[in-house]
Amino acid sequence: MIPKPELDWFAILPELITAVGAMVVLLVGMGRKQWNRVASIALTSATLIATFVFVLMEFNVSRYGAFAGLIDSDELANAGRLIAVISGLVAVGLAVRGRANDGRHGEFHALLLTAVCGMSLFAASGSFVSLFIGLELFSISLYVLCALDADRSASLESGLKYLIIGGLSSAVLLYGTALVYGATGSFDLAVIGDSDSRGILLFAGAALVLGGLAFKIGAAPMHWWTPDVYEGAGTPVTAFMSTATKAVGFLVLARVLVTAFGAESSTWVPIVAGLAVASIVIGNAGALGQLHLKRMLAYSSIAQAGYLLCGIVGWDTTGIPALVYALIVYTAMTLGAFAYVVVLEREIGRDATFADLAGRGWASEGRSIGHALPAFGLVVCSLSLAGIPPTAGFFSKFGLFDGAVESGYAWLAVVGALGSVVSLGYYLRVIVELYMREPNAARAAAAAVNLPAASTGDHRWSAGTQLPVVSGLAVALAGATLLLAFVPNKVFELGCDVKANLAQRGDDCTNVDAAAAPGPVAQTAPAAAE
Amino acid sequence: MTVDVEWFVALSAVLFSIGAAGVLMRRNALVVLLSIEIMLNAGNLALVAFSRTHGVHDGQIFAIVVMAIAASEVVVGLGIVVALSHLRRELDTDELTELHG
Numbered sequence: 001m002i003p004k005p006e007l008d009w010f011a012i013l014p015e016l017i018t019a020v021g022a023m024v025v026l027l028v029g030m031g032r033k034q035w036n037r038v039a040s041i042a043l044t045s046a047t048l049i050a051t052f053v054f055v056l057m058e059f060n061v062s063r064y065g066a067f068a069g070l071i072d073s074d075e076l077a078n079a080g081r082l083i084a085v086i087s088g089l090v091a092v093g094l095a096v097r098g099r100a101n102d103g104r105h106g107e108f109h110a111l112l113l114t115a116v117c118g119m120s121l122f123a124a125s126g127s128f129v130s131l132f133i134g135l136e137l138f139s140i141s142l143y144v145l146c147a148l149d150a151d152r153s154a155s156l157e158s159g160l161k162y163l164i165i166g167g168l169s170s171a172v173l174l175y176g177t178a179l180v181y182g183a184t185g186s187f188d189l190a191v192i193g194d195s196d197s198r199g200i201l202l203f204a205g206a207a208l209v210l211g212g213l214a215f216k217i218g219a220a221p222m223h224w225w226t227p228d229v230y231e232g233a234g235t236p237v238t239a240f241m242s243t244a245t246k247a248v249g250f251l252v253l254a255r256v257l258v259t260a261f262g263a264e265s266s267t268w269v270p271i272v273a274g275l276a277v278a279s280i281v282i283g284n285a286g287a288l289g290q291l292h293l294k295r296m297l298a299y300s301s302i303a304q305a306g307y308l309l310c311g312i313v314g315w316d317t318t319g320i321p322a323l324v325y326a327l328i329v330y331t332a333m334t335l336g337a338f339a340y341v342v343v344l345e346r347e348i349g350r351d352a353t354f355a356d357l358a359g360r361g362w363a364s365e366g367r368s369i370g371h372a373l374p375a376f377g378l379v380v381c382s383l384s385l386a387g388i389p390p391t392a393g394f395f396s397k398f399g400l401f402d403g404a405v406e407s408g409y410a411w412l413a414v415v416g417a418l419g420s421v422v423s424l425g426y427y428l429r430v431i432v433e434l435y436m437r438e439p440n441a442a443r444a445a446a447a448a449v450n451l452p453a454a455s456t457g458d459h460r461w462s463a464g465t466q467l468p469v470v471s472g473l474a475v476a477l478a479g480a481t482l483l484l485a486f487v488p489n490k491v492f493e494l495g496c497d498v499k500a501n502l503a504q505r506g507d508d509c510t511n512v513d514a515a516a517a518p519g520p521v522a523q524t525a526p527a528a529a530e
Numbered sequence: 531m532t533v534d535v536e537w538f539v540a541l542s543a544v545l546f547s548i549g550a551a552g553v554l555m556r557r558n559a560l561v562v563l564l565s566i567e568i569m570l571n572a573g574n575l576a577l578v579a580f581s582r583t584h585g586v587h588d589g590q591i592f593a594i595v596v597m598a599i600a601a602s603e604v605v606v607g608l609g610i611v612v613a614l615s616h617l618r619r620e621l622d623t624d625e626l627t628e629l630h631g
Contacts, residue, residue, distance in 0.1 A: 132595075143603075143610070153614065153618055154628050156617065157628055160626070163607050164566070167553075167566035167569075168550075168553050170603075171549065171550075171573060172569075174574075175542075177577075178577045181577060181584075181589055182535075232628075232629045
């Protein structure tokens with residue numbers, strides 16, 4: 001007689017809501033009429049908001065070992081779910097009347113919901129089985145989302161490249177999972193953490209799992225797909241996948257490394273530190289030479305992945321709370337930057353280069369304050385990405401480097417700080433273009449020559465359109481970036497809870513006293529604010 | 531007569547390496563998709579072999595889950611390849627260089 005596993009439906013309710021929503025939206029979106037389009041946008045937003053409300057209500061409820069150990073729904077999972085849902089909502093807003101949305105609104109919104117569903121399952125996975133299913137659910141949705149503009153070959157190329165690299169990383173992760181299973185006899189992260197099997201099989205498996213997840217978070221040296229995929233996909237899709245994928249990827253990486261492989265931390269911490277250095281160096285060096293805004297943001301996201309990895313290096317001190325705060329800040333500022341790219345693309349009718357930014361920061365005749373304010377939003381987001389003090393980006397970087405220093409990796413913080421200095425080279429260029437250059441049509445046209453042919457030609461919207469919802473999002477996200485600078489305390493507390501969750505599950509590696517310790521240490525960040 | 535688990539793991543490691551080499555070295559998009567399938571199936575073989583060693587069945591069940599997932603991934607991959615060949619008449623991944631920089 002097989003015992004019936006305990007089915008705690010509340011543990012997967014966010015996934016259920018989004019999955020049901022995706023099916024309804026797919027049905028409603030089949031029609032090509034105006035009301036079908038409006039209804040699919042409304043239903044998608046309603047589904048995401050319902051998920052958001054439910055996750056907030058149940059935020060502090062931990063449901064471990066639901067569905068025979070497949071699901072660990074805790075604060076870490078809920079933090080990942082919130083970020084995925086918010087990115088999804090922003091992507092819906094950015095895509096309103098955009099090309100990815102034109103005639104394919106049903107597919108676009110349904111796939112967005114299945115991607116959010118996969119991400120939240122991924123974030124809540126307590127075993128390698130649900131982890132793999134969640135990963136593939138959101139990855140396959142994203143492959144299709146990237147390739148959705150099937151008449152634009154850059155989009156298809158981006159989708160195919162993402163699929164090949166994604167498939168490779170899934171296969172690496174699966175093989176690592178198989179080796180870990182061979183060493184320990186279980187897929188359950190907590191059981192693997194408790195097992196005393198320490199052989200070559202476990203180490204090889206853990207290395208492959210780390211490699212597979214590093215592809216997903218876009219850390220160097222597994223980063224090379226990022227610029228091409230980010231450039232080719234529609235900008236709302238790029239915004240969604242660069243924030244949500246990276247955020248849940250980092251949270252799950254922390255969960256896997258700490259809960260399942262906590263006892264081997266002396267082996268993987270130096271490897272993660274090495275990945276961080278490689279990402280910071282390659283990301284910043286690559287971003288310096290870019291003319292295309294989306295490619296610049298892609299390389300900048302590789303560098304940001306390096307800074308975020310510092311949080312995992314400092315996992316045994318204050319790294320995990322800092323990581324949670326930094327992921328929330330990263331989501332707000334990256335979405336804000338992409339929102340302005342969408343504003344710009346719609347205005348000029350093709351992909352945007354640095355030259356297109358020239359003079360757009362000023363309100364003048366023909367350019368109202370409604371044009372200049374979103375540009376100021378980009379300034380705020382760039383400063384935050386660079387880590388300049390009054391913005392949240394400074395506190396998030398401060399926390400991440402602080403965690404690395406506390407854990408004895410002061411040199412890593414030095415590399416990170418040097419990388420931030422280099423990054424000013426391209427983030428400040430945004431501000432120089434916006435405020436200190438005259439708009440020059442000839443220069444913009446010359447810069448656009450290097451763009452992929454398909455992104456200059458067949459944009460579905462005519463140049464010169466401006467949508468209040470997109471500009472509004474650009475301003476609101478910049479506002480959120482500033483606002484987050486004033487609440488590091490609150491978010492750090494949440495991060496400490498996440499760390500306590502991890503410690504509770506992998507109790508052979510960390511004791512709960514150590515988990516409570518970051519509280520007072522974490523106060524240094526807000527203290528620096530005053 | 532039973533075969534030791536080491537042989538299965540060795541075979542799966544060989545298959546995994548063949549698949550990885552195929553992804554990195556072959557240029558036809560269809561062959562690359564095939565190579566990814568080989569890598570996933572190497573994982574499946576290892577899962578089933580270890581499942582027998584440990585005397586539990588969850589490894590075999592996971593292998594079936596992986597087959598379903600791999601099939602849907604290939605469906606998407608083939609769909610994109612077909613759409614791309616309509617536009618470009620081109621399947622050589624080295625020729626896909628519109629996105630570069």
